[in-house]
Amino acid sequence: xxxxxxRPTRLQTLGLILLVVAIEIGRAANLAxxxxxxxxxxxxxxxxxxxxxxxxxxxxxxxxRSCLREGxxxxxxxxxxxxxxxxxxxxxxxxxxxxxxxxxxxxxxTARAAARVFxxxxxxxxxxxxxxxx
Amino acid sequence: xxxxxxxxxxxxxxxxxxxxxxxxxxxPLEPGSAFALGGAVASLALLxxxxxxxISAPAFGLMAWTLVLFGFAMLGRRxxxxxxxxxxxxxxxxxxxxxxxxxxxxAVVAFGLFVWKIAAVQIWSWDHFAIWGVKARQLAAHGLxxxxxxxxxxxxxxxxxxxxxxxxxxxxxxxxxxxxxxxKIAHLMMGGLLAICFxxxxxxxxxxxxxANLLTATLCLSPLYYDSExxxxxxxxxxxxxxxxxxxxxxxxxxxxxxxCGLTLGxxxxxxxxxxxxALLLLCVIGAWLxxxxxxxxxxxxxxxxxxxxxxxxAAVVYQRWVLPPxxxxxxxxxxxxxxxxxxxxxxxxxxxxxxxxxxxxLGFWVVFAIGSGCAIKLRSPNARALxxxxxxxxxxxxxxxxxxxxxxxxxxxAAFYRTCAALVPLGLLALAALAGDRKDATVxxxxxxx
Numbered sequence: 001x002x003x004x005x006x007r008p009t010r011l012q013t014l015g016l017i018l019l020v021v022a023i024e025i026g027r028a029a030n031l032a033x034x035x036x037x038x039x040x041x042x043x044x045x046x047x048x049x050x051x052x053x054x055x056x057x058x059x060x061x062x063x064x065r066s067c068l069r070e071g072x073x074x075x076x077x078x079x080x081x082x083x084x085x086x087x088x089x090x091x092x093x094x095x096x097x098x099x100x101x102x103x104x105x106x107x108x109x110t111a112r113a114a115a116r117v118f119x120x121x122x123x124x125x126x127x128x129x130x131x132x133x134x
Numbered sequence: 135x136x137x138x139x140x141x142x143x144x145x146x147x148x149x150x151x152x153x154x155x156x157x158x159x160x161x162p163l164e165p166g167s168a169f170a171l172g173g174a175v176a177s178l179a180l181l182x183x184x185x186x187x188x189i190s191a192p193a194f195g196l197m198a199w200t201l202v203l204f205g206f207a208m209l210g211r212r213x214x215x216x217x218x219x220x221x222x223x224x225x226x227x228x229x230x231x232x233x234x235x236x237x238x239x240x241a242v243v244a245f246g247l248f249v250w251k252i253a254a255v256q257i258w259s260w261d262h263f264a265i266w267g268v269k270a271r272q273l274a275a276h277g278l279x280x281x282x283x284x285x286x287x288x289x290x291x292x293x294x295x296x297x298x299x300x301x302x303x304x305x306x307x308x309x310x311x312x313x314x315x316x317x318k319i320a321h322l323m324m325g326g327l328l329a330i331c332f333x334x335x336x337x338x339x340x341x342x343x344x345x346a347n348l349l350t351a352t353l354c355l356s357p358l359y360y361d362s363e364x365x366x367x368x369x370x371x372x373x374x375x376x377x378x379x380x381x382x383x384x385x386x387x388x389x390x391x392x393x394x395c396g397l398t399l400g401x402x403x404x405x406x407x408x409x410x411x412x413a414l415l416l417l418c419v420i421g422a423w424l425x426x427x428x429x430x431x432x433x434x435x436x437x438x439x440x441x442x443x444x445x446x447x448x449a450a451v452v453y454q455r456w457v458l459p460p461x462x463x464x465x466x467x468x469x470x471x472x473x474x475x476x477x478x479x480x481x482x483x484x485x486x487x488x489x490x491x492x493x494x495x496x497l498g499f500w501v502v503f504a505i506g507s508g509c510a511i512k513l514r515s516p517n518a519r520a521l522x523x524x525x526x527x528x529x530x531x532x533x534x535x536x537x538x539x540x541x542x543x544x545x546x547x548x549a550a551f552y553r554t555c556a557a558l559v560p561l562g563l564l565a566l567a568a569l570a571g572d573r574k575d576a577t578v579x580x581x582x583x584x585x
Contacts, residue, residue, distance in 0.1 A: 020240045041361035042495040052258035093268045096275035
């Protein structure tokens, strides 16, 4: 095995440590500035806005859940132009206890047998079922 | 309650791992490897049980709690045996020079930044909602009957992705439906365990204390920790299990430890599809290390590692192809035609890949790693060369998958290449640690890491 004769001097080692410390200070400053919102790291800048379209989803679905009965099959009715696949994924994620009948445009009349969750464009919802609206 | 459940389950996995992996060893084992082994054994046992006997949600919860109690009992016994035996750690800390301590403090601060960031952000990654997190929640809600994967409502889920990680998360929540907070805590725990496991390995590969500490700080500043996209995804677990497999290989002196190495390696394809080539590459490297150390004696050790690892890899492929509902994979469609059509895009793809790897967030990791790999070849440093080869081959494989993907190649590369490469950072930094070890004392035999 060949050898490299020199080992880093104490000064070089200290320089490396200080470099890491400087990066840490920069990162801490970034974090303090950006707060809870992502957007400082590479993929955060690229994908955060696309992926995290609504910050109110956890609370929205928590409220929807409180209006549903155990075993309800859910149909999610979303405003025109909204991505059905996105809502389907989010409903499956946030309502794991309920079967999902599908995601439909808000004026669609095909899923009447299910508990229909009408999502409003700028927040809010209401649940409609044949007998007891919530 | 959630925090308690995740912490209790993590400790339980550590207890199970310690018990299985080193029943006789009295020296303390770092908890990352023990957790990886305990988690792999528990998840796989439940998954295989579910194939022969569909497990309902209440039974799943009961099993999870039984596992927690069992793990705690084992942990308690092990702590009893270790009590009074290990007094070296405080002494080692007192012996450390100020430069070691300064580098250690830098590592602690880097990890603190990771905790700060993860505590502050919300889970937002699309793959978490659409692939990993949703499966964990569905598994915990409906048990392991696996019916939900075949239902029409899960059309957007990638049904062909392995279930090991969702199951592990559900177990970490002690059978309850994992909440966003559970995923956060699990992410923090795994990040911490990976950092501990990595530092221990860096020392074993011969890096000085300050170098091991500084490399750990670098790891905690890497995109794997710094980018909140990884919260709730499979990259952190993949990195932890790959390091744990190396860690078990390094200490595979007894039969249980060799088997532990095999089981940990074999769990990689159950975490992520990329885990299969990674497990096979690691197995080849471990085989080469063992052969160099002592060809006659270590053939048996290698068989003890390879048998469970390969069995689990084959099981993962069989499970993915024949048990999980089919879905078009990355290489579906007319692959040959696609490859020919895209031959003109190669320069653009390479340029894009370079752009991804030279992003600021890497802090120059790939440049340093490329130089380090060159040095490892020139110095014939066996451990560094082997680890560097794994990283380069695996990243080339990711690039090839992007090239052959049914989605537009450039789009696929932009979506996945940066993320998948981040899981290779710990192995890359370990290669640099091994190189630093060789620089420190080039006369030590090739098999330093193993013996």
